[in-house]
Amino acid sequence: MNVNPKNWTSLKSLYWALVSTTVLAGLLIIATLWLLSRSHDQDEWVLHSVSVREQLLRVLMLVQRTESGQRGFLLTGNDKYLAPYGAALAQLPTALDETASLVGDNPRQVEGLGQLRQLISDKLDELRTTIAQRQSGRTDNALALVNTDRGLQLMDLIRDRIAAMEAEENRLLVARRAEAARFETWLEVGTITAFLLIAGIGTLVGFFTRRSFNELETARDTLLVTNRELVAQIAGREQAEQQFRQAQKMEAIGQLSGGIAHDFNNMLGVIAAALNLMQRRIAKGDFGVERFIDSALQAAERAGTLTHRLLAFARQQPLAPAPVDANEMVKGMTDLLRSTLGGQIRIETVCTGGLWKTSADAHQLESAILNIAINARDAMPDGGKLTIETANAYLDEAYAEQHTEIAAGQFVLIAVSDTGSGMSPEVAARAFDPFFTTKPVGKGTGLGLSQVYGFIKQSRGHIKIYSEPGAGTTMKIYLPRLIGDAPDIQPTVNGPIRGGDASDIILVVEDDPLMRRMSTDALRELGYTVLHSEGATQALAILDSNPAIKLLFTDVVMPEVNGRKLADEALRRRPDLRVIFTTGYTQNAVVHGGVLDAGVNLLSKPFTLEQLATKVRAVLDQ
Helix, strand or coil: CCCCHHHHHHHHHHHHHHHHHHHHHHHHHHHHHHHHHHHHHHHHHHHHHHHHHHHHHHHHHHHHHHHHHHHHHHHHCCHHHHHHHHHHHHHHHHHHHHHHHHHCCCHHHHHHHHHHHHHHHHHHHHHHHHHHHHHCCCHHHHHHHHHCCHHHHHHHHHHHHHHHHHHHHHHHHHHHHHHHHHHHHHHHHHHHHHHHHHHHHHHHHHHHHHHHHHHHHHHHHHHHHHHHHHHHHHHHHHHHHHHHHHHHHHHHHHHHCCCCCCCCHHHHHHHHHHHHHHHHHHHCCCCCCHHHHHHHHHHHHHHHHHHCCCCCCCCCCCCCCEEECHHHHHHHHHHHHHHHHCCCEEEEEECCCCCCCEEECHHHHHHHHHHHHHHHHHCCCCCEEEEEEEEEEEECHHHHHHCCCCCCEEEEEEEEEECCCCCCHHHHHCCCCCCCCCCCCCCCCCCHHHHHHHHHHHCCCEEEEEECCCCCEEEEEEEEECCCCCCCCCCCCCCCCCCCCCCCEEEEECCCHHHHHHHHHHHHHCCCEEEEECCHHHHHHHHHHCCCEEEEEEECCCCCCCHHHHHHHHHHHCCCCEEEEEECCCHHHHHHCCCCCCCCCEEECCCCHHHHHHHHHHHHCC
């Protein structure tokens, strides 16, 4: 390609103009940065002087506060006046040390601070002496020491010393402000000069650039047209990919829509209790069980509404099941969890002794626990506590009838609990949905818990969520017990249920109406006299009007006033009252999460009629 000599000359001129501009701009930027640095240093010194003055005022205030406390005590003899004296006395060493660190660069101030320390020490000795005299009953001696005016003189000297140090800082402050003002002036002049020079050279560069760009206009127009076509192609491709992803998502949801649904917390308790009550009534020849059937159907309908969207993410992945000791696995994961979750999350493990073994793919099980822990961490953005528990568990026939995907038997339980924000029933109902996430765009795929769900189901296990907004979340994983050479442990055969007496009056407090009704009916079926309430305010009114109530049976997590606060107030009014708490959270998570104290009577949901009868009778017989 032939280059026009005139254009070549223009390009050379443009090149050298650009080089000159770059060099000059670099020099001006360096000079400006230097001026900014000096100006920043002066600003820091001004702030330093202000901090010294504020610290000196704080020291004077603390000394005056000790003297005020001493005067009040000498006049009244009331120890409450010693509280501000003691608080100020405790803060003075720190305040003086902080002052020393601030004035360490100034020998004159260091010397003055040494004198101030001695004066304050003498003043505090005088205050201690008078207080000691007053405390020992020698009031006249204490007042005589005050009347010597030694304390007044010391206080005046302290004020004078502080005033002198403030004057020194004021002198430094004036000088530093003047220096800062000079640098600001230089900075303004330098900035204006740099702007004018660069603007002038920019004008020159613009002149040469205009001449050179005439030949590039055609290429630019061509590039713009090409770019528009490329943008249109990219937009069309993104739209096609988005439609494809949406189609994939809808196809996955459609394939998984027949997955097994799970119900949660109270609904499980309602259905289990209804079946127990119907069984007992029918055994007695009483077939008036319509209301129990209605309650169970209502609970099933509500659970279905919440859980039909729970889809089993049925990954037919090749698993390598092997005997697993969950205790050893949890202990071995502690370091990994700490490094993954970060220092803001405190991790506690509660491992049950004599834990059964299970058969599972160890790698996939570790991944499942880690996945749940990461979700728990995201629910605790300001930090919190993660509790991992293991236990032997037996899911009975009543539970299995309400969860048809699991057979009754012995299981190894791994529960992961957090103290995070919790989930609403609507979010919990969709927690295992593929592609469902509450995280911001780009922060989560919505597949983590779906994979956990699929793995647990493929391992013939069971997973359950207990959660309330603001009260954290517990996820319980049940894996079948591995039966080896050791003799099988048969489930305990319960004897006849021990009922109650109509003279034993129980108050049930439960915010969920169906759970409240079923708990009430179950206790009445056991022979107790039962009153009920939906919240703390009504419950306290019932307690006040019914002194014969012996037992408070309350849910832990309730709106407005939780069960712990309700029990505290009830026991304050009725110290002889017995209390049983009920919750869907694991006991360790509830206790260590700060909701309940250790040693309380706790009945975990879901509970059977036998468990309810045993717990109530045991508490009443204490």
